[in-house]
Structure formats: C-alpha cells, structure tokens
Amino acid sequence: KAGVTQTPRYLIKTRGQQVTLSCSPISGHRSVSWYQQTPGQGLQFLFEYFSETQRNKGNFPGRFSGRQFSNSRSEMNVSTLELGDSALYLCASSVPGQQETQYFGPGTRLLVL
Amino acid sequence: AQSVAQPEDQVNVAEGNPLTVKCTYSVSGNPYLFWYVQYPNRGLQFLLKYITGDNLVKGSYGFEAEFNKSQTSFHLKKPSALVSDSALYFCAVRVADRGSTLGRLYFGRGTQLTVWP
Numbered sequence: 681k682a683g684v685t686q687t688p689r690y691l692i693k694t695r696g697q698q699v700t701l702s703c704s705p706i707s708g709h710r711s712v713s714w715y716q717q718t719p720g721q722g723l724q725f726l727f728e729y730f731s732e733t734q735r736n737k738g739n740f741p742g743r744f745s746g747r748q749f750s751n752s753r754s755e756m757n758v759s760t761l762e763l764g765d766s767a768l769y770l771c772a773s774s775v776p777g778q779q780e781t782q783y784f785g786p787g788t789r790l791l792v793l
Numbered sequence: 794a795q796s797v798a799q800p801e802d803q804v805n806v807a808e809g810n811p812l813t814v815k816c817t818y819s820v821s822g823n824p825y826l827f828w829y830v831q832y833p834n835r836g837l838q839f840l841l842k843y844i845t846g847d848n849l850v851k852g853s854y855g856f857e858a859e860f861n862k863s864q865t866s867f868h869l870k871k872p873s874a875l876v877s878d879s880a881l882y883f884c885a886v887r888v889a890d891r892g893s894t895l896g897r898l899y900f901g902r903g904t905q906l907t908v909w910p
Contacts (some may be wrong), residue, residue: 684836686836711895713895713897713898715898721903722900722901723885723898723900723903724895725898725899727897728896728897730859730895734803735895736895736896736897738884738897756868770836770837772837774895776821776895777885778825778894778895778896779825781827781839781842782839782895782898783827783839784829784836784837784838786835787835787836787838789834
C-alpha cells in the first residue's frame, strides 16, 4: 500500500500571502489529522477530519483552516502568512478509533520570508 | 492537562550497547501511548504502541517499550544499538476529545539518539 503523500514537499512564501497544502491518506483510511512541527514549539495538533467534518481543532488562530473531501483527501490553508508560520506541516491518516495508529506523511516544509 | 515529557534532549550510546529513551506522561484516564522516530527531512515513522494488556510491547526494528502505570512511564529500549538507529525519537499519548473519532496526539519534545560506531 502506498503511504501518506503530501504535496508540495517544499514551499517558499512571503508574509501576507496564503498557502494551501494537500494530503492524500493511505487507501482505506478515512481519518486525517494535521500537525505543525517547529523547533520552538515541537509537534502541535492542528485539526482532525473524518467524513468531511472537522472533529477536533487545536489551539491555532482562525488563519489556519482545513477541509476534507469525499475521497478522504484533505487540504489545509493558511491565510495572511506570518514569519512564525514557517514549519514542517505533517499530515497523518488512520482508520477511525482511539486505539488506531496514525501514519504520517513526509511533510510539507513551509518557509515564510 | 495532558502532557508528555522526554527528560533527555540527547542520548548517546555506543553501537552494540543497549539503549533507553525515557518518556513519562500525565493524562486523565487510560493512556494510549506511542513511539515514533523521525529521520532528517522525513515525517514520523511509527515504531510501537501500548493500548492494553502486556506491559512489554515489541515493535519495529528490534525496539520495545515497557509501560509502567505506577511510574507513568513508557521507556523505549533496544538490547543492541545500531548506528542506523541514530534519529529523533518522539513519545506521544492519545487523548480522546469529546466528539472526536480519533483523539489528538500529545507529543514529547523529542530525544536525539546518537549511536557511535
């Protein structure tokens, strides 16, 4: 089975712009979560999607949003980019269930100048 | 509040020696615990998890972890380290949130493991 794929792998943007990141889960996985990884804050939960509905959201400003499509693919969007948004954004997929394992993609590295 | 602590930022060990990467947690309710490894410029790779049952969990690449409820710990171990084990290791705990189908993962800060030849 193919793993979680994320596109693009690298992005450079300037402050004030917006960006959309894409995630394709493992086939059969309907739950998708997003995490932000920075050297200062570590790994932080952004959101969780299942059946095209956001089920959970982390403590991030409203500039961070996401959605999930009927084929379970997910996108996240960051508007009005700030320098502090520079990070590795990781997507993880799993079958739903608290005991289930989340499998992570390679991430999208975003640099905001 | 839920939290995970990895008390060591860095662990150094010689190849062939046993290794331990420490993790303690604080959660309300029963924890679901995970270990992930991250190689440079890569995502997180799942190693093993504890859900219930036997306190000693075996995972990928010869790694194992011991769940200790009284000490609220979930230390990662390997009997004989390899140079290729050098990477960043993360401990995580899952907490179920109301309405969530999965529950978010809370991660420790990570421990950089270096195995010297």
